[in-house]
Amino acid sequence: MAYKPAITTIDVVLFTLVDEALQLVLLAREDAPFPGMLALPGGYLHTESDADTRAAARRTLEQKTNIKAPYLEQLYTFSGPDRDPRGWSLSVAYYALVSEDVLSLRKAEGVALYSVDCLPELAFDHNEIVAMALKRLRDKSSYSSLPCYLLPSEFTLPELQATYEITMGCKLDKSSFRRKLDELDFLEIIAGNFKAGKHRPAQLYRVRKEKSLMLFDRTV
Amino acid sequence: MAYKPAITTIDVVLFTLVDEALQLVLLAREDAPFPGMLALPGGYLHTESDADTRAAARRTLEQKTNIKAPYLEQLYTFSGPDRDPRGWSLSVAYYALVSEDVLSLRKAEGVALYSVDCLPELAFDHNEIVAMALKRLRDKSSYSSLPCYLLPSEFTLPELQATYEITMGCKLDKSSFRRKLDELDFLEIIAGNFKAGKHRPAQLYRVRKEKSLMLFDRTV
């Protein structure tokens, strides 16, 4: 009871896919500490109104970026006396995925996208948070339908394969990929076709169970 | 700044292996809330002295149970207005593994072991925390050397296989198990033998890199 409370915040790593590259949302800080520096969307935990840290992450994301992320998962809790110059702090970090079409439609002023391959120095320990989020995304992509959340609701198999290749960081064999998708059975065909510009159109698909993340027994 | 702080605590799920069964450490609460009820070892975050939540978890475990757990990993952060009757609270949960010989040598007064298969009702949301810790342990055992932390520093392959079977919750084939261990190459033979009571003695092994958890590409 008598212990001095930690500064308790929420930070969110919001990923999206633009031009075949994984990007994340950063904001320039207005107030101290680190004014003008880039940082993850984040803010204080509101114990008066937030139902839990997950709700706080949703609220923060909406307030700062105007995005309702379809996928949001707790990442890790970072803490210590030195990560915030104001004092001992604790940040519950989340990561979120959103498709670029939803992001570009709705994003707020001041929201900027940065490729994960060439990130600037960020405020607090946010580079460390991003590194862990990236690792989680890469690892989890290989055994789940997570990359689907980076695509629009309708997509082609070549697009999905490219997305898996980007998140996992390695090339996949087309034949094996499709074979496994077929066995895993979490996609369904949409009647219409998709014209990929200059060549043979590709079949459009959507995920069967829109709501839930699929976890697989083995790697994709 | 002006936000009312959450009650910030640390809870630790400490697993061990006794009589071929996974057990965890519980303590009877002395103070309110939930006096007399069983709960996980836990306590307040000390921002004056703790270097981070991990250090707080180590300290809590040592104070409450007198155990220095060789393996300690952050599990999840639980939060909300209703999990603690005193108000909006946030608990950073960790899980830890210790071998029974270390545990029984050093454990403090009041420490009681309960099999994970028949747990009583616990204080706060601690049943939920235990459930998540169990799931993490089960999942991670299949692709890591995690179960080694439940054994003494020297062990036989039949003992190790039994441990994997208990944490993973399924039987393993002896031949496949040994083949994979050989390929993964994280164990080393100890010269002496081990007399398992009445029959052929088994070779003793130890983990090669004592310090670090090994993560495998594929399942064990």
Next chain:
DNA sequence: GTAATAGTGTCTCTCAGACAGTATGTC
């Protein structure tokens, strides 16, 4: 010797990568 546990060898089936081959669009 038998019983019991430790440890090894081999067969087979499944699955994933490799890659060739076919289909369908634009130009």
Next chain:
DNA sequence: GACATACTGTCTGAGAGACACTATTAC
């Protein structure tokens, strides 16, 4: 027609489960 991309079929090699086999102890 050429070309590019979408999609499918087949071969092969690696790995895991099944299970029989040998080895070494106690009795």
